[in-house]
Every structure is written in C-alpha cells, then in structure tokens.
Amino acid sequence: MSLFFTITALITMASAIAAMTLRNLVHCVLCLTVTFAGIALVFLQLGAEFIGFSQILVYIGAVSILMLFALLMTRGGTELTLKRWDPVHWITGTLIGIAGFGVMSFAIFNSSLRQSKIPEAKADSLHALGNSLLSQYVLPLEVMALLLTVALIGAALIALPEKKVFRRNASFSKNQESGNK
Amino acid sequence: MIMDSLTPYLLLSAGLFCTGLMGVLLRRNIIIMLAGVELMLNAANINFVAFWRFHPSSEEVSGLAMVVFAIAIAAAEAAVGLALAISIYRHYRSTNPENMGDLKG
Structure with missing residues (x-):
C-alpha cells in the first residue's frame, strides 16, 4: 500500500x-x-x-x-427545509448509496482487471495527448469549443433578469388582443 | 508513490460516485445537487485516468482525451446549471426543488 x-x-x-x-x-x-x-x-x-x-x-x-x-x-x-428533517428520506437515500457502492465493489473485486499489472512509467504523455487532440480528436475539440461558446452565451441569457422577458410578453399579448379586437 | 494495483483507484472512484449520488438524492437545494453531479463526473474521470495509466501501450492517450472533454463539458454544465438555479431562485424565491411543482399533473 x-x-x-x-x-x-x-x-x-x-x-x-x-x-x-x-x-x-x-x-x-x-x-x-x-x-x-x-x-x-x-x-x-x-x-x-x-x-x-x-x-x-x-x-x-x-x-x-x-x-x-x-x-x-x-x-x-x-x-x-432541513428543519423539517425526514429520517425515512435520509435512510432511503443512504441505503441506495451504500447498495450502489456494494454492487460496484462486488463488480470490481470479481473482475479480471484486478490482475492488471502497472506498466513502466509513461513517457511524455502530454506530447502524445497534444498530438492526438489535434489529429485524431480534432473534430470533437472544435465541437467542444463551440459548446463552450454556446454555454457562455446561454448562461448569460438564462441569468438575465426575468422582468424584461415578462414585459415583452405582456406587450406582445396586449398588441395581439388589440389586434383581435 | 503509485499503487501497483488498479483496485484502490476503482474503489475510490466508486465511493466518490456513490457519495455524489447520495448528495443528489438527499439534499434539498439545487446548487448542492449540482455539486453532487460534479462529484459523480469527477469520479468517472478518476476511472478514465487510472485505466489510461494501466494500459500497456504508451502511445494510447484516449483516456486522457476523454478526461479533457469531460472536464470541459462539466464546466459548461456547471455554468448553465448555476445560471438556471439563479433564474429559478428569482422566480420562486427558493432553491428547494420541492417548491418547483408548477407543472406537476
């Protein structure tokens, strides 16, 4: 150990x-x-x-x-809401967690992976990683860049104050109503 | 410095995953539930790196590439999730998911 x-x-x-x-x-x-x-x-x-x-x-x-x-x-x-402490809820959640851990450790101890031996120290993993990111994984890398941009814009948009959206919707429905009349 | 068997890493990863799962199931605050999801993603990353380290070929870096993508996606997920949490808090004045039952049938 x-x-x-x-x-x-x-x-x-x-x-x-x-x-x-x-x-x-x-x-x-x-x-x-x-x-x-x-x-x-x-x-x-x-x-x-x-x-x-x-x-x-x-x-x-x-x-x-x-x-x-x-x-x-x-x-x-x-x-x-922790004041409203619900023991049944906590016991069930803890039991599910422990059961999941039990199943996973059972699988780990019964797998043939336990016998896998550690190879010699990996030389220059960063170099190999950089090469593979820009050759084999270049498309996922670009998609990831796009995803990060979308997430940035989306997070800013979602966190905008709600009032503006409401006002726009309200004026929109008012226009619609007057148009119907 | 390094363990010569894969088992301790897998056990640590399983333990962290189940802790995160328990956090998602037990807590009544969406931000802490998101923290549990982050913990589960991190546990999966430990597995990726451990399997990479125990792979015989030194040219094989798929495990590391997966972890790079997983970290980036987890960061994006955290940003969007926390923005959603703030937006929901503005609307309901609460971060307890039990109070968000407007669409419940």
Missing part, C-alpha cells in the same frame, strides 16, 4: 462525505473544493500532469467559486 495514496484517498472521501452532509451550505462548497484538490492529487500521482493541473484550474479555480457565488446570490447560509 502506498501511504501517500491512502492519505489522499481518505481525505478525498472524508471531504466528499462532509460536502454532501454538512448543514451550512458554504461549508459544503468549501469541503467540495478540498475533494476536487484531492482528485487533482490522484491525477498527479497517476502521472497525468496536464489533467491534474487542468483539474486545479477548472474545478478549484472556477467551478467552486461559481458555486459559492450562486449560493450567496440565491440565499446562502443554511437549508431552511
């Missing part, structure tokens, strides 16, 4: 569980940031430097900050 991996995995799992169970929503998002950092560490240990640093840039730098902003723009603080 590699001690470093064990520590990383324990911290990642503990912060993931904390992120999904804590009552203060800001604490949830901060714990989720620790989880993302732990996953980045796992990527770095596996020798995928580019993926690890992308994970740090995208998830720790952007996604968690975005979530924190969204949380504070909506209400922040605590979940009001």
Whole structure:
C-alpha cells in the first residue's frame, strides 16, 4: 500500500462525505473544493500532469467559486427545509448509496482487471495527448469549443433578469388582443 | 508513490460516485445537487485516468482525451446549471426543488 495514496484517498472521501452532509451550505462548497484538490492529487500521482493541473484550474479555480457565488446570490447560509428533517428520506437515500457502492465493489473485486499489472512509467504523455487532440480528436475539440461558446452565451441569457422577458410578453399579448379586437 | 494495483483507484472512484449520488438524492437545494453531479463526473474521470495509466501501450492517450472533454463539458454544465438555479431562485424565491411543482399533473 502506498501511504501517500491512502492519505489522499481518505481525505478525498472524508471531504466528499462532509460536502454532501454538512448543514451550512458554504461549508459544503468549501469541503467540495478540498475533494476536487484531492482528485487533482490522484491525477498527479497517476502521472497525468496536464489533467491534474487542468483539474486545479477548472474545478478549484472556477467551478467552486461559481458555486459559492450562486449560493450567496440565491440565499446562502443554511437549508431552511432541513428543519423539517425526514429520517425515512435520509435512510432511503443512504441505503441506495451504500447498495450502489456494494454492487460496484462486488463488480470490481470479481473482475479480471484486478490482475492488471502497472506498466513502466509513461513517457511524455502530454506530447502524445497534444498530438492526438489535434489529429485524431480534432473534430470533437472544435465541437467542444463551440459548446463552450454556446454555454457562455446561454448562461448569460438564462441569468438575465426575468422582468424584461415578462414585459415583452405582456406587450406582445396586449398588441395581439388589440389586434383581435 | 503509485499503487501497483488498479483496485484502490476503482474503489475510490466508486465511493466518490456513490457519495455524489447520495448528495443528489438527499439534499434539498439545487446548487448542492449540482455539486453532487460534479462529484459523480469527477469520479468517472478518476476511472478514465487510472485505466489510461494501466494500459500497456504508451502511445494510447484516449483516456486522457476523454478526461479533457469531460472536464470541459462539466464546466459548461456547471455554468448553465448555476445560471438556471439563479433564474429559478428569482422566480420562486427558493432553491428547494420541492417548491418547483408548477407543472406537476
């Protein structure tokens, strides 16, 4: 057992569980940031430097900050409905989670993949990745660029104030009514 | 530094996936539910990278390419999802999905 991996995995799992169970929503998002950092560490240990640093840039730098902003723009603080604590709901959800984990670990322990041996260290994975992204995967790369642009415009459009839309609809229906008369 | 077996990585990934699933099922706030979905996507990425590392050929980088695409798509999903959450909050004054039953039959 590699001690470093064990520590990383324990911290990642503990912060993931904390992120999904804590009552203060800001604490949830901060714990989720620790989880993302732990996953980045796992990527770095596996020798995928580019993926690890992308994970740090995208998830720790952007996604968690975005979530924190969204949380504070909506209400922040605590979940009001947690006062109405429903044990049946929580027990069912936890049982489904544990059952899913049980099925997955059963599959993992019974698969022939367990015997797979680790090959020699991968040389120059970033070089190979860059080559394949610009040759074999160039079309998906372009589609991804388009998707990110569409998502940027769409997110800005969705988050626009609602009033404008209502006013436009109201004036539209008024015009229609007067036209009918 | 690195484990010589695939099993611990797969177990960590399964654990994170189920934690994210439990978050989606249990929480009553759409932002935390989105966080659970992000956690599940990340768990899948761990699997991709682990399988890439344990692949015998050093020229094979499909796993890494998949993770690059998955990270980009997850970022786009988070942006649109959080914009939707803010828009829904403006309309309903709540981020609890139980209050959003206007279309319920």
